[in-house]
Amino acid sequence: MPGTRYRPPSAPSTAIITPEGHRALKVELDELWRVRRPEVVAALAAAAAEGDRSENAEYTYRKRQLAEIDRRVRYLTKRLESLRVVSEPPSDRGKVFFGAWVELEYVVSGDVSTLRIVGPDETSASLGWISIDAPLARALLKRGVDDEIEVALPSGATRVCILSVRYDRAPNAGE
Numbered sequence: 001m002p003g004t005r006y007r008p009p010s011a012p013s014t015a016i017i018t019p020e021g022h023r024a025l026k027v028e029l030d031e032l033w034r035v036r037r038p039e040v041v042a043a044l045a046a047a048a049a050e051g052d053r054s055e056n057a058e059y060t061y062r063k064r065q066l067a068e069i070d071r072r073v074r075y076l077t078k079r080l081e082s083l084r085v086v087s088e089p090p091s092d093r094g095k096v097f098f099g100a101w102v103e104l105e106y107v108v109s110g111d112v113s114t115l116r117i118v119g120p121d122e123t124s125a126s127l128g129w130i131s132i133d134a135p136l137a138r139a140l141l142k143r144g145v146d147d148e149i150e151v152a153l154p155s156g157a158t159r160v161c162i163l164s165v166r167y168d169r170a171p172n173a174g175e
Contacts, residue, residue, distance in 0.1 A: 013120035014132050017083045018099055021122030025083075029076040032069055040066050079121065089167035096140040098132055101166040107148065107159035117141075136160075 017025070044062035053059050090097040096117065103114045113128065117140070120131040130137050139151040140162065148161045 015082050015084060015119075016086050016098055016132070017119035017121055019085055019087045021119055022080070022083065022085045025076055025080055025121060029073065029080065032073050032076070037066070037069050037073070040069060083119070083121070093167055094165060095142055095144050096162065096165055097142070099167060101164075101168075102140060103163040103165075104160045105163055107161055112163065 040062055044059065044066060047056055047059040047062050050056055050059070086098050089099060096102055098117055098119075101114060101116050103112065105112050115128040115130050115136075117132050117137045118129045120133050123129050123131045123134075132138075132141075135153055136151050139149050140160075143149060143162055145162050145165060148159060150157055150159050
């Protein structure tokens, strides 16, 4: 339908997470609920006490801020209930599964990179953590060392070779 704003619903994300990711979401929820929300509620009450709310920018800002916090709290509460924490490595540690650190060589350029396959709630480009739902992660699943794979990425097709698969930590993880 050209000209409409309709967007089909996105596919549900995989509901698995590493123990570190689960802890991080719980810390975020606790921070929002115990620290940020009371601060915003106090600031909102102070802004409301100033009088005319219709022209009070501080009051309007704090109401929006409170709504954003409440929305995130609701999301995190529901999401934490639905997530399954995967803490044990798979029985076949030579293959790529959830939680794996994978060292890849891009065949054409020769570049080497290390990435970790994690849940969609804990991805981080700066750490090299990609979602299990990402095209590259999907292509790597159940593959082993020395497997060469062609991956259809948004930037175009590329070939990668798996150099190593680990489940403890990345070879050069500096976190």
